[in-house]
Structures are given as structure tokens and as C-alpha cells.
Amino acid sequence: MTTSTTTFAILVELDGAGAHPASWRSAAHLPTELLSAGRTAATVRSAERSGFTAATFEDSPLPPGPSAGGRGVIGRIEAVQRAAFAAPLTSSLGLIPVAHAVYGEPFHLSTQLATVDHVSAGRAGWLVGIDADAAIAAAYGRAAVSAERAIADAADTVEVSRRLWDSWEDEAVIRERVTGRYFDRERVHYADFEGESFSISGPAIVPRPPQGQVVVFADGLAAARVGADVALLASIDQVSTAPRAVLELEVVLDAAGVSAAERLAALDGYDLWAPTQRRRFVGTSGELVALLAELATHDRVDGVRLIPAVLDVDLDEIGRAVLPELRRRGLFRSPTPGQTLRESLGLARPANRFAQTEDLEGARA
Amino acid sequence: MSAATHATTTHATTAHTTNTRTPTATSGARRRQLQFGVFFQGVNFSTIWSDANSGSQTDFESFRRLIQTAERGVFSAFFLGEGLRLREHLGRLHDLDVAGRPDALTQLAALAAITENIGLVATQNTTYNDPIDLAHRLASLDILSGGRAAWNIVTTDNAWTGANFRRGGYADHADRYTHAEFVVTTAKALWDSWSEDAISASRDADSWASRDAVAEVSERDAYFAVRGRGRLPRSAQQHPVLFQAGDSAEGRDFAARNAEVIFSAHGVFEPARAFAADVRQRTLKAGRPADDLKIFPGQEFIIGDTEADAIEKARWVRESQVSPQTAIAFLEAVWGTDLSSFDPDGGLPDIQPVQDETGETRGAGFRGKRPREVADAWRAIAEENEFSIRQLVIHLSSGRGFVGTASAIADQLEPFADELVVDGFNVTPWLIPSGLDDIVNRLVPELQERGIYPTEYAGPTLRENLGLRDPLTRRDKRELARLRA
Numbered sequence: 001m002t003t004s005t006t007t008f009a010i011l012v013e014l015d016g017a018g019a020h021p022a023s024w025r026s027a028a029h030l031p032t033e034l035l036s037a038g039r040t041a042a043t044v045r046s047a048e049r050s051g052f053t054a055a056t057f058e059d060s061p062l063p064p065g066p067s068a069g070g071r072g073v074i075g076r077i078e079a080v081q082r083a084a085f086a087a088p089l090t091s092s093l094g095l096i097p098v099a100h101a102v103y104g105e106p107f108h109l110s111t112q113l114a115t116v117d118h119v120s121a122g123r124a125g126w127l128v129g130i131d132a133d134a135a136i137a138a139a140y141g142r143a144a145v146s147a148e149r150a151i152a153d154a155a156d157t158v159e160v161s162r163r164l165w166d167s168w169e170d171e172a173v174i175r176e177r178v179t180g181r182y183f184d185r186e187r188v189h190y191a192d193f194e195g196e197s198f199s200i201s202g203p204a205i206v207p208r209p210p211q212g213q214v215v216v217f218a219d220g221l222a223a224a225r226v227g228a229d230v231a232l233l234a235s236i237d238q239v240s241t242a243p244r245a246v247l248e249l250e251v252v253l254d255a256a257g258v259s260a261a262e263r264l265a266a267l268d269g270y271d272l273w274a275p276t277q278r279r280r281f282v283g284t285s286g287e288l289v290a291l292l293a294e295l296a297t298h299d300r301v302d303g304v305r306l307i308p309a310v311l312d313v314d315l316d317e318i319g320r321a322v323l324p325e326l327r328r329r330g331l332f333r334s335p336t337p338g339q340t341l342r343e344s345l346g347l348a349r350p351a352n353r354f355a356q357t358e359d360l361e362g363a364r365a
Numbered sequence: 366m367s368a369a370t371h372a373t374t375t376h377a378t379t380a381h382t383t384n385t386r387t388p389t390a391t392s393g394a395r396r397r398q399l400q401f402g403v404f405f406q407g408v409n410f411s412t413i414w415s416d417a418n419s420g421s422q423t424d425f426e427s428f429r430r431l432i433q434t435a436e437r438g439v440f441s442a443f444f445l446g447e448g449l450r451l452r453e454h455l456g457r458l459h460d461l462d463v464a465g466r467p468d469a470l471t472q473l474a475a476l477a478a479i480t481e482n483i484g485l486v487a488t489q490n491t492t493y494n495d496p497i498d499l500a501h502r503l504a505s506l507d508i509l510s511g512g513r514a515a516w517n518i519v520t521t522d523n524a525w526t527g528a529n530f531r532r533g534g535y536a537d538h539a540d541r542y543t544h545a546e547f548v549v550t551t552a553k554a555l556w557d558s559w560s561e562d563a564i565s566a567s568r569d570a571d572s573w574a575s576r577d578a579v580a581e582v583s584e585r586d587a588y589f590a591v592r593g594r595g596r597l598p599r600s601a602q603q604h605p606v607l608f609q610a611g612d613s614a615e616g617r618d619f620a621a622r623n624a625e626v627i628f629s630a631h632g633v634f635e636p637a638r639a640f641a642a643d644v645r646q647r648t649l650k651a652g653r654p655a656d657d658l659k660i661f662p663g664q665e666f667i668i669g670d671t672e673a674d675a676i677e678k679a680r681w682v683r684e685s686q687v688s689p690q691t692a693i694a695f696l697e698a699v700w701g702t703d704l705s706s707f708d709p710d711g712g713l714p715d716i717q718p719v720q721d722e723t724g725e726t727r728g729a730g731f732r733g734k735r736p737r738e739v740a741d742a743w744r745a746i747a748e749e750n751e752f753s754i755r756q757l758v759i760h761l762s763s764g765r766g767f768v769g770t771a772s773a774i775a776d777q778l779e780p781f782a783d784e785l786v787v788d789g790f791n792v793t794p795w796l797i798p799s800g801l802d803d804i805v806n807r808l809v810p811e812l813q814e815r816g817i818y819p820t821e822y823a824g825p826t827l828r829e830n831l832g833l834r835d836p837l838t839r840r841d842k843r844e845l846a847r848l849r850a
Contacts, residue, residue, distance in 0.1 A: 024573050031565045031573050035597060037477065037509050061497065063579075063596050071572035074579065075564075076596050078505035081474035085509050088425070088478045104498055107529040108468065111448075115467040119425045119475040139497040139593030141585075168465065173422075177415050180690030183465070185458040188451070201528040203458070205448030207423050207465040 007346035008296040008332050009303030010323065011096070011246060012050075014043045015058035015079075018310040019250060021065065021072035022270035026263075028312040035075050037085070043311055044086040047093055050319025051327070051334030053344050054094025056127055056217075056305060057082045061100050061136045071271055080112045087120035092334070094341035096125030096217060101154040101226075102132060103140040107200055110161035117209035122340035125215040126161075127232070130154040130222055145197075155226040156195035158216055162227075163191040165213050166352045167203035189354040211342050212349045220245070229347060234277040236300055244302045244345055247295060250280040252309040253288065253317045260284070264309065273309070285321035292322065296331040302345070396816040399782045400789030400831070401809075402442035402486070402661055403435045403801060407466035408452065408728065411665070411762075413685040413795050414463050420798045422463050425475065430798035432476050435483055438805030439819050441830045442484035442515065443476065444791060445469040449493060449526045453726035454694055455703065461691050470502045477510035484827030486515040486608055491548035492522055492541065493530040496584075496591050500552035503605045504597040512601030512826035516552075517608040518624065520545045523725045536588060542611075542619045547586040549607070549623050553838050554582045556604035558595040602826035603836050621647035624658060625833050628791055632662035637786045654848040659788040659831055665766040665795060668803040672769055679768045682795055683759045692755040695762075698731045699723060699739050709755045713740075713747050771803075775811035782817040788831075 017023040017034055024031055033039055047055045058064075059079035065072040079097035086095050095116060099109055117124035132150035137143060145153065169187035176184075191202030216228045223231035223242040231240035233247050252260040260282045267273065281288060295301055308314035326332035335344045342349060405428065406412055413419055420427045432443045448466050452459040469487040477485060485506060489499055507514035520541040524534020536544055563578035565571075583592045609624035611617070620627045621644065631640040640662075645655040667682055669675025687695070689709035696713070697704050701720030718736030725732045747757045767774045781787050794800025812818030823829045834840070834848070 025568045027568065031568065031570070034564075035508055037511055040509065041478065061501075061593070063594050065573075073573045074596075075559075075574070075598060077508055078502050080471055081502065081505045081509060084471045084474040085478045087475050088429070104495060105493065105530055107449075108494070108498075111468040112471045115471040115475075118423055118467055119472065121425070135593070139591065140495050141497075141590040141592075173465065175414055175419075177688075180688040181460045182414050182463055183458075183460050185460045188458055198531045199528075200530075201450070203451050205451055205465065206467050 007302065007344070009053040009244075009246060009345055010292070010326075010332060011054045011056055011094070011303065011305040012047055012052045012315065012318070013056045013058060013305060013307045014047060014311065014315075016064060016073045016076070017312070018314065019307045020252075020264075020267050020271075020273045020309040021070070022267040022273075023310040024073055025270060026267065026310045026313055031073075034073065035077055040077065040082055040085060041089055043315070044082075044090055044093065044095075046315060046319065048090040050315070051323050052093060052319075053303065053335055054096050054123075054125060054341060055086070056125075057095075057097045059098040059100070060129065060131065061103070061139055062133065080116060083116045083124065084119050087116065087123070090120075090123075091337035092123075092339055094123050094125055094215075094335070094344055095120055096127050096215075096341075098127045098129045100129035100131065100136070101157040102130060102145065102150045103136050103142050106157040106160050106198060107164070109157065110164040111204060111206050113161065113214045114165055114204065114206045114209045117211055117214050118206070121338065122210035122342070124209065124211070125217055125230075125341055127217040128154055128158060128219075128222070128226055128228065130219065130226070149196075151222050151225050153195070153197050154222065156193070156197065158226045158228070160191060160193040160195070160198075160200050162213060163193055163353070164200070164202050164204040165209055166354050167191055168207040169352050169355050170208055170212075172207060187355075208352070211340050212352065215341050215345065215347065217246075218242075230302075230345065232305060233301065235279065236295075236298070243347065245300065246303040246305050247301045248278045248305045248307060249291075250276070250278050250307045250309065251288065251314050251318065252280070252282045253314050254284045255313045255317050263313070267309065278307070285317055285325075288318070288322050289325045292326055293329065293331055296326070397782045397785065398817055398819055399778060399787065399812065400441040400661075400819070401435075401438065401804070402444055402484070402789060402791040403431065403440055404444045404446070404663065404791050404793045405431060405797065406463075406793055407446055407448070408462060408464060409730075410462045410686050410688075410691050411793060411795055412463045412797060413682070415685060415688070416796065418799055419796055422797060423465055423467065427798040428472065428476060429479060431794070431801060432480055432483060434798075434801045434805050436480050438801065438809045439822060440483055440792075440801075441789065442486050442791075442827065443473075443480075444486040444517065445472060445488060447488040447490060447519070449490065449521065450529050452728060455697060455701075459694070459727060461688065461694055470506055473506055473514070474509050477506065477513065480510075480513075482513070482822040482825060482830065484513050484515055484606070484830065485510050486517050486606075488517040488519055490519045490521045491545040492520060492536055493527065493532070494548070496548045496551040496589060497555070497593050499548070500555040501596055503552065504556055504595070504600070507600035507602065507605045508597055512828065514600070515606035515608050515626070515827055517610060517628070518545060518549060519610060525725055532588075540587070542615050544586060544588055545619065546623065547584065547589065551582065551584040551589075551591050553604065553836070554584060555593075555595040556599070557838050558582055559598045561599070563598055602828035603839055606827050606831065606833060617644055617647050618651070620644070620658060621651040621653070623837075625836075626659045626661055626788075626831065629660060629662040632664040632787075632790065634780065634786065637662055637781065638784070641786050649849070652845060652849070653837070654845075657834065657848075659833070660786075661789045661791045662787055663793055664790040665793055666774060666804050666808060667766055667768045668771050668774065668807055669768075670770065672773065675769050679763075679766070683763050686795065687755060687759045687762060689755060692758040695758045696754060698727050699734060699736045699743075701736060707754065710753045713744050713754060713757065771807035771811045774808055775815060778812065779815060779817060
């Protein structure tokens with residue numbers, strides 16, 4: 001899974017006001033301004049300007065924040081639409097929404113993700129949301145499933161999505177006036193998927209995504225089971241067989257003369273940011289540069305996903321003081337306009353599983 | 366490309382500057398205005414793909430070009446259909462029409478980023494969408510567009526479509542509007558579940574939002590049970606505007622109870638007037654003011670420099686829409702068998718249809734017909750007019766459409782405005798992405814000079830631009846009684 005430093009990826013999570021439950025108190029905007037077009041546009045533009053490889057957009061069928069007694073943000077704009085909205089406002093940033101894959105309709109989901117890839121000219125990813133929570137089942141009006149079944153259903157959702165994305169071959173639209181045919185039905189295929197919880201005929205209603213396949217991301221523990229392209233690892237010791245591995249890092253930086261530890265303590269004074277499985281980096285931008293420089297040459301990871309405590313503070317600091325230094329040292333290269341997310345990650349454009357004759361895929365890749 | 370389209374391209378940019386007509390609305394009260402919406406169809410043979418000017422059906426640039434032209438022409442709404450299954454013909458994929466379209470809400474979210482005022486209407490069915498998910502995705506578009514989202518509510522029930530969804534063909538045809546009403550009620554409950562002042566005004570408040578300010582929603586019908594919370598506050602227009610397109614008595618009553626705009630197929634004056642009278646009666650009966658439901662029939666506009674030019678262009682449009690193969694396939698959908706051995710420029714088949722009822726795989730327009738009756742009726746039309754197969758299909762599919770110079774068409778539209786027959790037209794362009802250029806460059810200025818078309822947007826929300834009142838759930842009984850009086 002080792003890749004050269006030229007494809008070392010730096011992703012950033014952009015949900016809400018930041019990952020800290022009290023982040024909204026340190027935001028540059030009022031609480032009433034958070035869930036808006038303006039705020040959504042501002043954060044993706046900031047991420048693109050800073051030169052991140054891609055942005056992720058957290059989501060869940062349940063409202064964010066703790067279910068009882070929480071004082072944080074409890075609203076959220078649907079992540080697939082945030083990614084689509086971001087597409088015309090950016091030209092190089094990868095766009096990776098979380099989309100829940102257990103209780104919803106896989107056919108709609110695959111179409112939505114393909115659409116993000118079309119509107120972004122090949123910059124879409126999908127962070128597979130796997131959550132068996134009975135409250136989600138109740139919201140959808142379906143029977144709750146076990147954690148094990150949830151992973152299996154998510155794997156089926158990924159598999160049927162992949163079949164649907166391939167169901168139109170690249171050259172399916174022929175516009176042949178002589179025969180009156182708009183597309184070649186020999187190059188449009190049924191998905192014919194039958195799983196434990198659902199079956200889907202296909203073909204897709206949308207032509208093949210520009211990347212051929214949207215890049216699939218999943219939590220490291222489930223990545224192999226769902227056939228993800230990229231595993232998100234909570235720890236560098238976690239083993240993954242996915243083609244790419246990205247380490248997750250929560251980030252609190254020194255800012256405006258206040259140390260990261262003091263900033264964190266102040267925010268924790270309102271609401272504690274409970275420790276997660278992930279590593280939490282609390283320090284200076286220089287120290288973060290040193291850590292990322294080490295990871296950039298590490299043979300077990302191909303990139304990082306940074307999860308800023310407060311977007312209006314930490315995202316800005318990373319863009320101002322961390323990424324430029326990594327670029328200067330030749331350890332990180334920001335994507336360029338028109339580059340696909342696959343290209344940014346060093347992943348080849350896959351051949352179409354349905355293409356029978358010797359296809360053009362190989363030549364194109 | 367034909368000479369007719371050349372003429373259009375050449376004159377499109379100069380037409381409105383050479384018009385010297387005196388505005389008729391300079392004195393007296395402001396005239397009632399019409400509005401335009403545009404439908405990026407993505408299916409059916411009305412979209413011409415064979416012309417050199419026909420662009421991609423999928424590339425974002427096609428959508429950008431069309432919606433920005435519409436916004437330049439002060440269109441109130443941009444409308445996308447919903448694909449649930451690729452159409453089939455005689456048991457195989459139907460390959461003659463444009464096909465392959467994006468997810469409506471996702472595409473509209475992208476278009477929200479590059480537009481300011483135009484409404485964004487997503488067709489979404491109530492049968493194969495999960496209410497909790499559908500309501501949230503509509504609310505998300507409403508927030509991202511600053512209050513410009515709308516939901517065109519459609520029902521579907523056939524098992525053929527259901528093969529792409531978890532529940533399959535679960536719903537009875539008879540239940541489709543009852544279930545639709547449940548989905549609409551659930552969506553409204555979720556949209557209304559955040560109180561007006563749910564979110565704190567200050568970063569120093571005790572919490573970001575008051576948890577009590579968001580009510581849990583619990584609804585069920587025979588098919589679905591939904592228990593959950595809304596994830597978004599109200600939008601700038603309260604909640605998405607509700608459109609509806611069903612034309613049956615049941616569909617019209619559904620619209621009268623629930624919708625704020627009704628699409629119709631009645632774009633010709635007398636049928637449009639009859640439709641308006643009927644719909645207004647039903648709206649009153651539903652306890653709402655008669656003008657609470659706006660009427661937008663679908664229409665095509667074919668504009669020429671002269672009457673003769675427009676007629677020639679219309680001929681070219683129809684022949685491009687109905688290729689020889691499309692003409693044969695049109696008959697095959699009724700006959701239910703291969704008719705490729707028949708000459709499209711010859712007479713109708715003398716053999717009888719082999720099926721008892723037409724299927725659903727070619728779309729609603731073909732569905733549930735009695736083939737032998739249809740065949741007999743078509744033979745009678747063809748005999749009377751000496752039509753070939755292709756001429757017949759052109760005749761049958763060109764019932765709609767204003768054809769003429771921009772000025773002549775504007776004259777024809779005046780009574781639609783003055784006599785309250787429609788509130789606007791939903792334009793179906795026959796060419797993507799340039800299909801609105803003539804309308805925006807030539808027809809819109811003519812209508813504006815007559816004072817029957819807006820010269821600017823009334824406001825940033827779709828609700829304002831359509832002149833709609835608050836959503837029904839936001840009005841109390843007293844207000845409704847006063848409005849009805």
C-alpha cells in the first residue's frame with residue numbers, strides 16, 4: 001500500500017462548526033448562521049484554497065450531538081447535497097460525503113453518489129456510513145438489524161452501487177442517426193443483484209461516473225468487508241488490506257497566542273470532548289508539520305484525515321502554517337484543477353466489469 | 366442542421382432590439398403576470414438528440430447553461446424529473462430516446478450554488494422514497510438554496526419500477542394517493558418540527574439549540590411507520606413549495622388539499638380555462654381560497670422570424686423528434702409486437718395488436734391503454750388525413766405548442782393572463798442546452814413590454830416569486846376563513 005509522497009493525501013473533515021462539541025462557541029459566525037449556503041460555501045472554499053486533497057462531510061440519519069442533555073449542534077444539511085453544492089464552487093478538492101448504507105434505498109444512494117461525481121467532473125468519494133442503531137431503523141420504519149448484519153448489508157450496498165456505476169459502459173451513448181439509436185443497449189447492463197435484505201435489477205438511470213467508480217472509503221474495521229478503496233485507520237498499528245490507508249487525526253492547534261492545550265481546556269469547560277478511538281493531536285503547527293512529515297514517509301499510511309476541533313480556527317491554521325510547509329519540503333502536493341480524486345490518491349480508473357469485448361479501459365488508464 | 370435552426374441562431378440576439386411595439390400596460394392597474402418554468406426532461410422523444418446543436422444530457426455544463434439562461438429570463442422555476450428505472454420497449458431497454466439522468470435533488474443542490482433566484486423543483490415519488498430521508502433531502506435543498514426548493518409530488522405503484530427498491534411492488538394502485546398524503550403529512554411534520562426560535566441567537570447561550578424546541582415526529586400508515594427528528598430548521602420560505610401533476614379527479618383533489626402549484630397538460634386556451642375552473646372549485650371545496658393553487662401547464666414554444674419560418678421550424682422539430690424508428694416504436698408500444706417490417710412512410714399495420722393492455726415500461730403516457738380501441742382510432746385518423754405511420758405519430762404528439770413569431774405568440778398569451786386561465790407555463794425545451802435561447806431573447810421581452818411578465822424577481826425565495834401565501838400548516842383557521850371570504 002505504499003505510495004510515493006507525491007500522492008500523500010491530506011483530507012479534512014468539514015462538518016458543523018468543528019468536531020469539538022463546544023466548537024460553535026469559538027466560531028466566527030452566530031449559531032443561527034451555521035446551517036446555511038453561505039457557511040457551507042465558505043468552508044469548502046477555505047479547504048480548496050488551502051490545498052487539501054479532499055474534504056469529508058460527516059452525516060447520519062440521526063441528528064448530530066448526544067441524544068440527551070447535549071448542548072452542541074443538533075442540525076445538519078444532508079452530506080451528499082453539501083458535496084454536490086461544493087462541486088461548482090471548487091475545481092480540485094475531492095468531495096467525500098458520509099452516506100448511510102444500512103437502512104436506506106441503495107438504488108437512490110448509488111445514483112446520488114454518481115451524480116456528485118458528474119457535477120464535480122470526477123472528484124466524488126463515499127465514506128460508507130455503517131450504523132445498526134435501532135433509532136435509525138425506527139426513523140426508516142424498518143426492523144433493526146445486528147451490528148454484524150449492518151456490515152453485511154453495507155457491503156451489499158457497496159457491491160450493488162459498484163454494479164450500477166458500471167451498468168453503463170463509457171461509450172454507451174452513441175447517438176447513431178442511421179439506426180435512430182441514442183444508446184447501445186449492448187453496452188447498458190442489468191445489475192441483477194440479489195442480497196439478503198434487498199434485490200435490485202438496474203441498470204442505473206445515470207450514466208457511468210467520470211471516475212468509473214466513485215472512490216469508496218470506510219472505517220478501517222469494516223473497510224475490507226465492504227470492499228473499500230480506502231480504509232480510515234484510528235491507529236497506525238491497525239492493519240488494513242484496502243488498497244489505500246488513511247490515518248485519522250483530531251487536531252487542536254495553538255492559535256492567536258493561545259496554546260492548543262489552553263484552547264482545548266476552555267472548550268472542554270463547556271462540554272467535554274470525550275476521547276475517541278482516534279489519536280488526538282494537541283500542539284503547535286510546527287509539531288503537526290513534524291508529525292505529518294513522518295507519516296508522509298511512513299510505509300503503512302497513504303495519507304491522513306485531519307479532524308479540526310474548531311473549523312474557524314484550526315482549519316485556518318492548518319491551511320496557513322501546516323500545508324505550505326509540507327509542500328515546501330516536497331512532502332505533499334495539492335491537487336490541481338481538473339484532477340480526479342482517484343488521480344489525487346494514485347488509484348487507477350477501474351475497468352468496467354461488464355465490458356465484454358477488449359475494452360478501451362486499459363488504453364485509457 | 367436545418368435552415369430553420371440557422372435562422373434562429375442568427376436572429377436570436379437582435380430580435381428584441383428591433384421591436385418597436387408600444388407597451389400596452391402603461392396606464393391603469395398593473396396587469397396580471399404570467400410566469401415561466403422550465404423542465405429539463407431527460408426522457409421521451411420530445412428532446413432532440415440527433416441535431417448538431419444537441420449537447421450532453423449528463424454534463425454539468427448543459428445544466429449550467431440552461432438554468433442560467435432561464436434565470437436571465439426571470440423564470441420562476443427549474444424542474445427535474447425523477448428516474449426510477451430505465452425504460453423498456455418490447456422487453457428490452459428502450460434505446461431510441463435520450464436517457465441517463467442525474468439524481469434530481471443532488472443535481473439541484475449543485476445548481477443552487479450557481480444561481481440566485483430561480484426555484485429548484487425536484488420530482489420525487491412517494492412510493493419508493495423513505496419519508497424520513499426524502500423530507501430531509503428536500504429540506505437540505507431548501508436551506509442550501511436559501512428558500513428556493515420545491516417538491517413535485519408524484520405517485521407510482523407498479524412492480525416493474527419496484528424491482529429497483531427494497532419493498533418491490535408493495536402498494537395497491539388504489540392506495541397511491543392515500544399513501545402519498547401520509548408521506549406529505551410526515552414531511553410537513555418534520556419540516557415544522559423545529560420551533561421558530563429553536564437555535565440560540567448567541568455563542569454564549571447555554572446550548573446551541575433548545576432540545577425542547579425540536580419535536581419528535583411519529584407517523585404511520587398501512588405501509589410505513591416513521592419515528593424520528595427533523596435535522597434542519599425552517600428555511601427562508603418556511604418549507605419547500607409543493608407541486609403536483611396528477612390529472613385524474615383523485616389527483617386534482619389531492620392537489621387541492623395539499624399542493625401549492627399544479628402542473629397540467631392543458632396548455633390550449635379552452636381546455637386550460639375548463640381545467641382552471643375545475644381546479645378552483647376543488648380548491649375552494651378543500652377549504653382554501655380559489656387562487657391558493659397556482660396552475661402551470663406544460664408547453665412547447667417554436668418561434669420564427671416570420672409565421673412561415675416558424676411553421677417550417679415546427680415541421681423540422683417534429684420530424685427530428687419522431688425519427689422513422691421512433692414512429693414504429695410508438696406503434697409497437699400499443700401493438701405489443703415487432704413492427705419493424707412496416708414502412709414508417711407507409712400505412713398503418715393491418716394486423717391487430719397482440720396485447721390486451723399496454724404496459725408501464727415506456728412511461729405513464731403509454732400506460733393502461735386498450736390497444737385494439739387505440740389502433741382503431743388511429744387507423745381512422747390516418748385514413749381521414751391520408752397519414753403515413755410517421756405522419757400519424759407526429760400528429761398525435763404535437764398537440765401542444767405555440768408556433769409563430771414572438772409577437773404573435775405574445776398576443777396569444779395575453780388572454781391567458783388577463784382571464785386568469787393559467788399562472789404560468791412550464792416550458793419543455795426540445796433542444797438541450799440552447800432550447801430556451803429564443804424564448805428568453807425574443808418572447809420574454811415581448812411579454813414584458815405588454816406588462817404580462819415580470820422584469821425582475823420579486824424576492825429571493827420561490828414562495829415570493831410565485832406569489833404564494835404561507836404554507837397551509839402555518840395558517841390558522843381564522844385566516845383561512847378570511848381568505849376564502
